[in-house]
Amino acid sequence: MPKISEERKSARRDQILEGARRCFAEYGYEGATVAKLESEIGLSRGAIFNYFPSKEDLFIELAVRDSARMSDVWVNEGLEAVVREVMELDPAWLSVYLELFRRIRNDPSFHERIESRMRAIAPANRERIEQAQREGEFREDLSAKEIGVFVNLVLNGLAIMRAGGEELPSTDLVLTLLRDAIGPDRARMPARRSA
């Protein structure tokens, strides 16, 4: 077997993951059969499962990459950027998450495999929130964890509206209310009458 460079391996992984993402989004997680994955990815099952031993591994890797990207956006570009990002996620791909909720809740090992990967991402967010607190962007009477949980509630709420094809509220409205919740005391803008 010829030796494959790390670079080629990494490109191959990306190819597999992006094909799997398209396939899951189009057919749903259950509907994405091995044959459909092969066709969308353009590789044989042997080649695919050499990198990712199961469909579950493919999904977990995609979910972790999503979270890492969201975290990067939050850390490097701030709250507004992450809100905009969530509001533009692909509804078909979001539905794959929703489809898997029952399974994640009922399958402790699947749940733990995802959680353990996600835990590696959380510290960067925590530090970013603490920095925002020190700089007076966020309130200091709550912990960074508490603020993070609330922001996640709102982002999850947006994601679910997006997944359901509902009309989203304006970014401006979401940011105004979010900032009033987590901003420093008396950060609220002077009252405006909405149209």
Place this chain on the structure above:
Amino acid sequence: MPKISEERKSARRDQILEGARRCFAEYGYEGATVAKLESEIGLSRGAIFNYFPSKEDLFIELAVRDSARMSDVWVNEGLEAVVREVMELDPAWLSVYLELFRRIRNDPSFHERIESRMRAIAPANRERIEQAQREGEFREDLSAKEIGVFVNLVLNGLAIMRAGGEELPSTDLVLTLLRDAIGPDRARMPARRSA
């Protein structure tokens, strides 16, 4: 065929709906076959579909009843009660909603059937928010609709955490941040250091 009183009809509808709810929660929407629905409800398919012509009708009626109950809690007992209610919803039943998101998004007639029923519920919430604004409980610089949308974002975020079996934030934290977002200007409590 013997004549059935309205009262008995209504009791029968309740029996069917509660059985269907248990069945959907246990097996998922797709997994709830007609045979399983018959067994859980304790009636034949003929009797069931006499009241609800399809599985879709059963789900829509259950979803509308849920929304109406949430709306009642909000209107009659206030924000804290509705937050507590969402945090105690049955995760298995919530997963049925998540399972149907893809379908609702992709099937305009299903979507419209749900939406048209939901629109009948919205005005009561709107009025309750407007009243809370007049009484100084909620901010007045945003419309009641805008406030309602944001509360829904947070409630949906809680529901999705609950569906995924995740540990929920404390009711106290959610209410503090929600009230700071939608409460009147400078409603925020004196800063407290979190433990």
